Amino acid sequence: MSANDPFARLPEVPSFEVGTVSTAGPAWLEGKDESPHLAWRGAPAGTRSYAVTVYDPDAPTGSGFWHWAVADIPATVTELPEGAGDDTGSGLPEGAVQLPNDAGVARFLGAAPPAGHGPHRYFVVVHALDVESLGVPADATPAVLGFTMAPHTLGRAVLVATAETPGPERIEVSRLVPAPADAVFAVLADPKGHVDIDASGMLMDAEGDPVRRAGDRFRVHMDREALGDVPLGKYEVEVVITTCRPGEEIAWTVEGRVRPHARHLYGYRLEPAGDGTRVTSYYDWSEASAEWKERLDFPVVSETALKATLGILERTVRRRAAAA
Structure with missing residues (x-):
């Protein structure tokens, strides 16, 4: 304005x-x-x-x-x-x-x-x-x-x-990753894979088995000091899988120590394309409560950050394939 x-x-x-x-x-x-x-x-x-x-x-x-x-x-x-x-x-x-x-x-x-x-x-x-x-x-x-x-x-x-007319409460970015969808999905379903592809520097470590279905959970150790924006320091969150279709799509929300949970959603869609996989990363905060929308400036994760994560995802998939 x-x-x-x-x-x-x-x-x-x-x-x-x-x-x-x-x-x-x-x-x-x-x-x-x-x-x-x-x-x-x-x-x-x-x-x-x-x-x-x-x-x-x-x-x-x-x-x-x-x-x-x-x-x-x-x-x-x-x-x-x-x-x-x-x-x-x-x-x-x-x-x-x-x-x-x-x-x-x-x-x-x-x-x-x-x-x-x-x-x-x-x-x-x-x-x-x-x-x-x-x-x-x-x-x-x-x-x-x-x-x-x-x-x-x-x-x-x-x-x-x-x-004021609110804008779309969702961001999507895409990248062609030169690898099969199953290889990409294996990184996204692995709790430590989330740490490997994090572009923010906040994810320090993760605990849990690779997810197989909606409702599965794993724990992530966070360090907000990496961003220097909110004085939360070091803390833990649980990642709760909301969508899990192997080789096709995975999505999750995050539950922390503060109630109610924010209920913003992160996810990836995978589609075969040429010699690889078209990976679409999305971030959706449309279901976040009014309380959280007053508390935080959405989107918490920017479009630039999503693009950076896709680049790191491609690198991680390539390195895991080389080490196999």
């Missing part, structure tokens, strides 16, 4: 109050194309009309995104009902002009930030103007409205809301 202020380079004007009591709650912030109820008071003396705009300066466009723009609202009006900005402007007062938004339609458009782009701010603004009509044509853009009303603005009432 950028920190830019859309009014930073406009003339400073007094502020007044605006609020909302929408019965739909934050529906418009969840993508519903229904404008919020707005009520305002305390506009400066001399106000002869209002304009209302909704603008997202954080949209990945280089120019932000206008969700709503209404001009020529009479000075006697100090409230707009919920849903006023529909296709016909049915809730707008007589004389008001609803302009096309940045999607090209003359109506209110709900918030819909791109998935994974982070939080977006939505500036809901009532502009108090010193003219009864700005004279902007009905097909004018919100930018033209802003330019036209700048010298006529007596005050602004600003309400800032935020919305």
Whole structure:
């Protein structure tokens, strides 16, 4: 989210109050194309009309995104009902002009930030103007409205809301390993194989037999000091196998001393490809509890780390084959 202020380079004007009591709650912030109820008071003396705009300066466009723009609202009006900005402007007062938004339609458009782009701010603004009509044509853009009303603005009432669309809670990377799937799987099913291919430097050792089925477990000795991020020091975790299809796929979650368990998932899919095996490493934190998502910054393991592990996996498979 950028920190830019859309009014930073406009003339400073007094502020007044605006609020909302929408019965739909934050529906418009969840993508519903229904404008919020707005009520305002305390506009400066001399106000002869209002304009209302909704603008997202954080949209990945280089120019932000206008969700709503209404001009020529009479000075006697100090409230707009919920849903006023529909296709016909049915809730707008007589004389008001609803302009096309940045999607090209003359109506209110709900918030819909791109998935994974982070939080977006939505500036809901009532502009108090010193003219009864700005004279902007009905097909004018919100930018033209802003330019036209700048010298006529007596005050602004600003309400800032935020919305965010979570991105995919999963990472996948692939690499062609020049070895049979069974040889690759043998490393992944071996507790000490997990230590051998670790790219983080946290896995010190492992105890347990090679896994054969879902539900099998083995113990891993960890040293978080290798990362220097969280002061956990040395500790142990149990790796719990959740999927085990020899030569095809293996996945697991990790259980530590802290409850509830985080329940993020790690795994590998193996597919024959050319003279080797296409190995896809994945990390999925979609099932992690809200408590853990507040406690940690996911993903805990980066895409770069997954790629590094695949490189080490190829090297480990090759070395084990040479030693056999």
